[in-house]
Amino acid sequence: MAEPLISVKDLRVAFGGASGPIEVVRGISFDLGREKLGIVGESGSGKSLTGRSIMRLLPAGARLSASRIAFAGEDLQKASERRMEEIRGRGIGFIMQDPKYSLNPVVTVGEQIAEAYRLHVKASAATARERAIAMLRTVQIRDPERVFGMYPHEMSGGMGQRIMIAMMLVAEPQALIADEPTSALDVTVRLEILALLDDLVATRGLGLIFISHDLNLVRRFCDRVLIMYRGRVVEELAAGDLGQATHPYTRGLLEALPRIHARRPRLPTMQRDPNW
């Protein structure tokens, strides 16, 4: 079998609490191939920390342990910080939940994309500018020359998210971790961003980890889905099989969603079992 792009085994993250460390990610394992893998769960279930663990971008005070975190066979727990910086661009791209906080407010978006490119490829300023404009075009920004000179605060939510995607893609990563990339967007804009991501994954053969709280979205968009609850993966399914999910948490989530086309007088609520 081919080496997975990303391999995670028994990942655990803990924070110091008043009465000893509290584990919030409690033994996650999965492999990512050239596929779209969804990680879905309610807020606080540990999705973002899982993504950030792979990138080694955990908040201060977080304690990580894992029997394996690897990118294309390379042990990331042993990688130097310098090597991690290379991997963060050319290896694994990371789109954070809120693009506004991930962009530098006082540098034009074009400069930021060009800079991201030159971080990974030796290129002249002129070449980097060309690459950045080409990438803005790839993410379907109209009038990319003009947008190159704009500042982050001038972007709408959908544009900001396209800029983030463009910034990540100039480095030509092999894998991508997108943390709630469309949660703040209107449905029609969401549709465009997902089509764009889908196209990029297909044409570049990327592996994608798509983090979301939206079970319907993930089941329609991804190939495979991990359902997280309180720091654990409670169920793993091919996206097409979610209708046959057996774990009561997964079933509860599906049932609790209001429906447009099949109305019910009341929404079934979830009975949480402490043993999940």
Added chain:
Amino acid sequence: MAALIEVEGLVVRYGEDADARRAVDDVSFSVQPGETFGLVGESGSGKSTILRAIAGLAPISAGTVHLGGVPLGTTRDAAFCRRCQMVFQDPYGSLHPRQTIWSQLMEPARIHRLADGEARATRALEAVGLGAVHRWRYPHQLSGGQRQRVAIARALMLDPEILLLDEPTSALDVSVQAEILNLLSDLRDRRGLTFLLVSHDLGVIAHMCARSAVMAGGVLVEEIATDDLAAGIARHPYTAKLLQASDAYGEDRPG
């Protein structure tokens, strides 16, 4: 039956000059007593501004709002507050961080000089499914769903007929959203409340409302019956686009 809420030709303009943008542009609709009427649309379409204009929190540049046949003036008096209350998306922002739940519930009773404030607050907490232990907690000691229950309890303190609900579940996880939507349905049925419900989520609107208005760019593009939405029938192209975008990554269609 006479409408309980009647909005006619409502215009809200922000800014002074002639080219000031119309956040709400000539919007008319009416809501029957006991009905849940939805306002749905994408961000910036003017949904919150309509609620705020009714509540007296946004400037009405033109048009009228009638409550039970009586036109609303430029200010909202105590009688208005007793009939109509608002619940916001973010209960954290709308609750006072350093006051106990009990003291926040009692505030409307104090302002309106109600003698039976304590009895009302006890009933309101019960009505939203919060036990007496929650009285002495502060907002940060509650979960998001519990905070929204408190905000609803506070809105119930004056026994209003109408609740203006602005994205009341948009900040909540789906399992908690289900509990709050069920609570709202129960309150509506038990107390005969009338809701004007704003949401960007067609699923929430379809679940709660029989009828709703679709907003785009400050304009009410069409009024639609949920039965039509459910059947995928949208007359206006914008509604069709919204429905298609929601369906693209939404629930499985039956049949």
